[in-house]
Amino acid sequence: xxxxxxxxxxxxxxxxxxxxxxxxxxxxxxxxxxxxxxxxxxxxxxxxxxxxxxxxxxxxxxxxxxxxxxxxxxxxxxxxxxxxxxxxxxxxxxxxxxxxxxxxxxxxxxxxxxxxxxxxxxxxxxxxxxxxx
Amino acid sequence: xxxxxxxxxxxxxxxxxxxxxxxxxxxxxxxxxxxxxxxxxxxxxxxxxxxxxxxxxxxxxxxxxxxxxxxxxxxxxxxxxxxxxxxxxxxxxxxxxxxxxxxxxxxxxxxxxxxxxxxxxxxxxxxxxxxxxxxxxxxxxxxxxxxxxxxxxxxxxxxxxxxxxxxxxxxxxxxxxxxxxxxxxxxxxxxxxxxxxxxxxxxxxxxxxxxxxxxxxxxxxxxxxxxxxxxxxxxxxxxxxxxxxxxxxxxxxxxxxxxxxxxxxxxxxxxxxxxxxxxxxxxxxxxxxxxxxxxxxxxxxxxxxxxxxxxxxxxxxxxxxxxxxxxxxxxxxxxxxxxxxxxxxxxxxxxxxxxxxxxxxxxxxxxxxxxxxxxxxxxxxxx
Numbered sequence: 216x217x218x219x220x221x222x223x224x225x226x227x228x229x230x231x232x233x234x235x236x237x238x239x240x241x242x243x244x245x246x247x248x249x250x251x252x253x254x255x256x257x258x259x260x261x262x263x264x265x266x267x268x269x270x271x272x273x274x275x276x277x278x279x280x281x282x283x284x285x286x287x288x289x290x291x292x293x294x295x296x297x298x299x300x301x302x303x304x305x306x307x308x309x310x311x312x313x314x315x316x317x318x319x320x321x322x323x324x325x326x327x328x329x330x331x332x333x334x335x336x337x338x339x340x341x342x343x344x345x346x347x348x
Numbered sequence: 349x350x351x352x353x354x355x356x357x358x359x360x361x362x363x364x365x366x367x368x369x370x371x372x373x374x375x376x377x378x379x380x381x382x383x384x385x386x387x388x389x390x391x392x393x394x395x396x397x398x399x400x401x402x403x404x405x406x407x408x409x410x411x412x413x414x415x416x417x418x419x420x421x422x423x424x425x426x427x428x429x430x431x432x433x434x435x436x437x438x439x440x441x442x443x444x445x446x447x448x449x450x451x452x453x454x455x456x457x458x459x460x461x462x463x464x465x466x467x468x469x470x471x472x473x474x475x476x477x478x479x480x481x482x483x484x485x486x487x488x489x490x491x492x493x494x495x496x497x498x499x500x501x502x503x504x505x506x507x508x509x510x511x512x513x514x515x516x517x518x519x520x521x522x523x524x525x526x527x528x529x530x531x532x533x534x535x536x537x538x539x540x541x542x543x544x545x546x547x548x549x550x551x552x553x554x555x556x557x558x559x560x561x562x563x564x565x566x567x568x569x570x571x572x573x574x575x576x577x578x579x580x581x582x583x584x585x586x587x588x589x590x591x592x593x594x595x596x597x598x599x600x601x602x603x604x605x606x607x608x609x610x611x612x613x614x615x616x617x618x619x620x621x622x623x624x625x626x627x628x629x630x631x632x633x634x635x636x637x638x639x640x641x642x643x644x645x646x647x648x649x650x651x652x653x654x655x656x657x658x659x660x661x662x663x664x665x666x667x668x669x670x671x672x673x674x675x676x677x678x679x680x681x682x683x684x685x686x687x688x689x690x691x692x693x694x695x696x697x698x699x700x701x702x703x704x705x706x707x708x709x710x711x712x713x714x715x716x717x718x719x720x721x722x723x724x725x726x727x728x729x730x731x
Contacts, residue, residue, distance in 0.1 A: 228504060231511065240524065241519060241524060241525075305504050305507045306500045332506070332507040
């Protein structure tokens with residue numbers, strides 16, 4: 216059982232944070248939430264999550280990509296570079312489309328991508344799979 | 349040696365040795381890198397290898413004809429510009445070649461200048477075509493990003509509502525959901541209002557752009573219009589402890605325009621001034637006739653707008669400020685204001701000092717006695 220795995224949710228949409236937190240806690244995860252990319256990066260060091268759920272478009276239209284890259288690349292977050300990142304957004308352009316030009320640079324892509332609104336069963340299945348690793 | 353750019357590379361295909369030599373000489377002196385081939389098959393292999401910007405090909409050669417070579421070149425790369433060389437006897441073939449996609453033809457014998465002119469023109473055309481393709485791609489990308497952004501703004505509240513309802517449906521009996529159910533319903537309603545506003549504002553923008561809202565150019569007196577808006581906002585201002593005052597200049601302030609448009613413009617500005625204020629703050633609305641223009645100023649004592657945000661303030665979906673409650677507008681209000689002001693031949697601008705407040709100023713051409721004034725063209729103040 217994956218109970219007590221820690222998940223960090225980074226999203227500027229209060230309602231999304233609230234509903235996702237509720238459903239993850241209901242499944243037995245420990246959830247921390249951050250309202251911006253910057254706050255997310257501050258929290259990651261404190262929370263030491265097993266999985267990050269990350270929104271793409273926050274204050275900046277590609278803020279989530281910046282956070283993704285910081286976690287994967289910046290020396291400061293080196294200890295978290297293997298933490299899986301599940302990106303979520305209601306944006307039209309998927310990460311695959313956005314980074315089609317950079318197919319060889321797998322690192323700048325998130326581990327998984329799901330569109331909002333989340334389909335709860337497949338969201339939970341994805342979370343289980345990613346948080347287990 | 350550095351590899352030459354595609355645009356500077358030319359391939360000449362001609363079975364006539366003297367012609368190949370003279371082409372090489374003339375084009376070489378133009379600073380172009382020239383490769384020559386004596387028949388179509390070798391020439392095509394050369395084109396595939398060299399990726400030239402321009403090919404000069406003789407129409408009449410043994411083996412592959414110039415026309416066939418032309419078609420095959422464009423199979424390799426349709427952006428390669430092809431000039432055909434032809435004898436007088438084959439003028440008809442030259443025309444056929446033009447129809448098949450050749451850029452121009454050069455009848456034999458030709459003077460060095462003729463070749464130089466035609467090659468310069470052909471390379472220029474290729475450069476322009478590449479430039480316009482690049483711009484087209486850029487425009488397309490911007491459009492796609494914009495559409496993607498708009499749809500994101502529309503889908504976000506919908507996604508939030510959907511998710512709340514889904515959770516209530518799935519886990520309605522779980523105590524942690526039951527406890528939140530009321531709050532979630534309330535917030536879903538708020539998000540649906542947010543979404544409706546966004547759709548309304550978006551439609552307003554589209555209608556202004558379609559010119560139907562500002563098509564009508566009645567002479568409207570702004571003074572009573574402002575008084576009505578201020579009266580309407582006063583109660584709301586009092587609720588957040590903001591004092592709203594209005595001083596209009598003497599006499600009527602007529603502008604040619606559409607009453608509902610002008611209402612939207614000034615209501616947005618005054619509403620913002622109240623919203624982005626502080627308890628105990630003030631909003632002062634002033635209007636006066638100045639040199640043939642009606643100038644309306646809305647001054648607030650709010651938190652102000654950072655200097656770097658000012659140039660972007662009137663752009664669609666730009667949001668510089670959070671409302672005191674942390675809520676945010678949809679980023680269309682000021683874009684609508686600017687579009688209305690511009691459509692009416694006027695300007696809108698903002699000044700601000702962080703910590704002290706902001707001043708929004710609208711200038712509209714005043715209506716003359718002839719009822720409708722010619723729009724005054726003046727540089728946009730907001731810049």
